[in-house]
Amino acid sequence: MSSSVRVNNSDVAGVQQEIARLADLPQVGSACAWFRAGESQLAQWQLEVASIPAPPFGEAARGEWLKKRFRELGLEEVHADEVGNIFGILPGPGKYGVTLSAHIDTVFPAGTPLNVRQQADRLYGPGVSDNGAGVAALLAIAAALQSGGISPSAPILFIGNVGEEGEGDLRGMRHIFSTSRWRDLIRYSLVIDGAGSDTIVAEALGSRRFEVIVRGPGGHSWSDFGAPNPILILARTLHAFAQTPVPASPKTTFNVGVIRGGTSVNSIPESASMRVDIRSTSMVEMERLEASLRQALESAIGEETRLSARRSPPNRPSSGLSYEVVPIGNRPAGELNPNARIVKVIRAVDAHLGNVAQIQRASTDANIPMSLGREAIAIGGGGAGGGAHTLQEWFDCSGRELGLKRILLTVLALAGVAE
Ligand SMILES: [Zn+2]
Numbered sequence: 001m002s003s004s005v006r007v008n009n010s011d012v013a014g015v016q017q018e019i020a021r022l023a024d025l026p027q028v029g030s031a032c033a034w035f036r037a038g039e040s041q042l043a044q045w046q047l048e049v050a051s052i053p054a055p056p057f058g059e060a061a062r063g064e065w066l067k068k069r070f071r072e073l074g075l076e077e078v079h080a081d082e083v084g085n086i087f088g089i090l091p092g093p094g095k096y097g098v099t100l101s102a103h104i105d106t107v108f109p110a111g112t113p114l115n116v117r118q119q120a121d122r123l124y125g126p127g128v129s130d131n132g133a134g135v136a137a138l139l140a141i142a143a144a145l146q147s148g149g150i151s152p153s154a155p156i157l158f159i160g161n162v163g164e165e166g167e168g169d170l171r172g173m174r175h176i177f178s179t180s181r182w183r184d185l186i187r188y189s190l191v192i193d194g195a196g197s198d199t200i201v202a203e204a205l206g207s208r209r210f211e212v213i214v215r216g217p218g219g220h221s222w223s224d225f226g227a228p229n230p231i232l233i234l235a236r237t238l239h240a241f242a243q244t245p246v247p248a249s250p251k252t253t254f255n256v257g258v259i260r261g262g263t264s265v266n267s268i269p270e271s272a273s274m275r276v277d278i279r280s281t282s283m284v285e286m287e288r289l290e291a292s293l294r295q296a297l298e299s300a301i302g303e304e305t306r307l308s309a310r311r312s313p314p315n316r317p318s319s320g321l322s323y324e325v326v327p328i329g330n331r332p333a334g335e336l337n338p339n340a341r342i343v344k345v346i347r348a349v350d351a352h353l354g355n356v357a358q359i360q361r362a363s364t365d366a367n368i369p370m371s372l373g374r375e376a377i378a379i380g381g382g383g384a385g386g387g388a389h390t391l392q393e394w395f396d397c398s399g400r401e402l403g404l405k406r407i408l409l410t411v412l413a414l415a416g417v418a419e
Pocket of ligand 1: 131
């Protein structure tokens with residue numbers, strides 16, 4: 001929760017009239033009717049997509065499946081780009097477009113037993129909600145727009161993107177926004193991630209992750225005593241780094257999650273490494289913490305070199321130390337302008353639907369457009385879900401219609417409807 005995205009209520013009233021007008025259009029009514037009529041088709045799609053493995057960097061089969069669905073639903077220019085993102089366009093006359101995207105990758109490594117199944121209104125299986133619910137929502141919106149015969153005033157770009165989870169590091173979105181065609185076309189980005197309709201991610205939680213590796217000459221604990229010790233260097237680094245002050249606002253955190261090194265109790269280690277995670281909504285704070293980590297490491301190296309020289313016999317030079325700080329993750333932080341239209345629109349849609357949703361800060365595909373100063377939010381695909389990133393993941397279809405109407409009205413308000 002955060003208070004930094006504040007919306008002027010009088011603006012919302014204006015946008016709310018626009019939402020009410022949109023919702024009253026007969027073609028929007030028939031699009032919404034598809035959500036109820038199409039629920040069993042949606043559940044079927046969701047089971048199918050979750051049954052196709054899509055580990056990070058292995059999303060191609062799922063991408064092929066999605067391309068077929070996009071074509072069946074009448075989207076144009078259906079294609080995959082160089083990194084495997086799948087595109088389909090509902091054309092419109094405007095110069096700027098709106099994206100509706102859902103990541104197609106999962107956290108589950110290749111070979112994970114998927115065992116996707118349905119029992120009454122519930123779907124079970126890894127990835128069924130994150131992001132089976134998002135992919136199903138994309139298809140639902142495309143199907144509803146087709147069924148209602150709606151022509152948007154601006155192009156709507158449907159994207160099933162790769163590389164959201166873990167070491168994918170947002171590579172799919174990053175690629176889209178580094179491609180000039182899309183970068184210049186996209187005005188608003190609506191990211192659908194997981195289930196639910198009670199959240200609005202309007203702040204991008206950034207993260208930087210590093211593997212710190214220290215190498216030394218190693219040796220026998222007794223006969224080579226004095227040689228510099230990489231584990232001692234990491235210990236000194238951590239002691240100093242952990243004292244770095246962090247602000248409560250913007251909330252900024254650090255963690256050392258993995259530490260490895262050494263061979264045996266009577267060996268001076270040849271190497272030691274650790275993995276460090278830094279998070280904030282502020283790029284400045286993340287940079288400050290990274291600088292503090294590097295500085296702590298450099299002084300630990302200096303200190304160990306000095307002490308090692310002191311404890312080594314005079315005839316044996318104590319050297320051979322080296323270190324690396326390898327970036328293993330980099331997600332940019334960002335915040336929306338408090339007057340961003342996309343927040344007014346989703347707020348007004350929620351008011352129209354009587355839906356209660358909280359503004360949240362998280363790390364999603366929306367980080368990329370937000371860090372570039374673009375208007376973007378991430379919301380759920382409706383229904384309810386749980387057990388994300390576990391083999392016990394589930395999705396409950398009941399009430400999905402509300403979440404889908406919410407997405408439809410938001411997209412249409414952002415793109416406009418040609419009448
Ligand atoms: Zn997700």
